[in-house]
Amino acid sequence: MTKPVSVVEARHVFGLRLIAVYKAIKVVCLIFVAFVAFGLHKPENFDHLMHTLEHLSLQDSSGMRWRLVGLLQKWGPSKFIAVGIAALAYAAIFATEGTGLWLRKHWAEWFTVIATGSLIPVEAYEMFHKFNWLKLGALIGNIAIVIYLVRIAMQPHGRKL
Template sequence: MTAASRPKHGAHDRMLRAIALFKFFKTALLVTVGLGARELLRPEVAEQAQEWVAALSLRSERVAAQDLLGRLDDVAPSRLAALAAASFVYATVFAVEGVGLWRARRWAEYITVVTTLSFVPLEAHHLLRYPSAPGVSALALNLAVVLYLIARLKRRGVSK
């Protein structure tokens, strides 16, 4: 392939790649959550976690970790299994979006707009109940991605 025939990557392609990297990050995070939820279904993992908490040297760290483990004890195994399954499903969706966006595929832009918008009501509801700066940042970032992709799709629709 000669330099003249190589595709040129402009600012728009860099933005798509940045969004794709964000999707890949979400994929990795969800796979980690899914694997963690599956591991918590194993009784020996819970026992090992209790031993690690007991070995913590600082009392404040130990109390916080014991509180977290106590909350996890109250989670039914069926809920952990559902969390793992949902995490893997969403990780797959985000991975497909990421690959499509990385390759500048129009279908990936549409899928990303639809899936991202589908989470906005849930994020907004959660923010109303539990306001936080990271929550506001995540919602703003997701809305910025959607607005960028919609504008890009409109521009491409006019030019093609």
């Protein structure tokens, strides 16, 4: 006979699943970044990207496109292997967090608190260094995730969510 789930437990399950889905979205995006980065390692693909960026007929009043072109030329195609590996490493961490949270594992709550919390100072620095609303949203979201998971993780371990 199964015990009925309380409203609080149901909310915690929903919260954990919501964070797990957020982590899964990040995993998919990072795998895409890695796929693109590994493709840009090939000089012909890199050269094609550079040619495309240089000949786009877009209004670029901020000069962002040319800064990107300059950065890519400075890096060259050889740096993209490192970018792809880093993206896959972060994807593995996020996949571990998300899977553990989806399965309601207590270790995943603390793992996510540590992994997410460790990046908050970097995100705060980046947001204050060059402010934009996306960075602010990410910072607030990650702080909320850490606070929420600490509250849940501090509850007795014997709980069955």
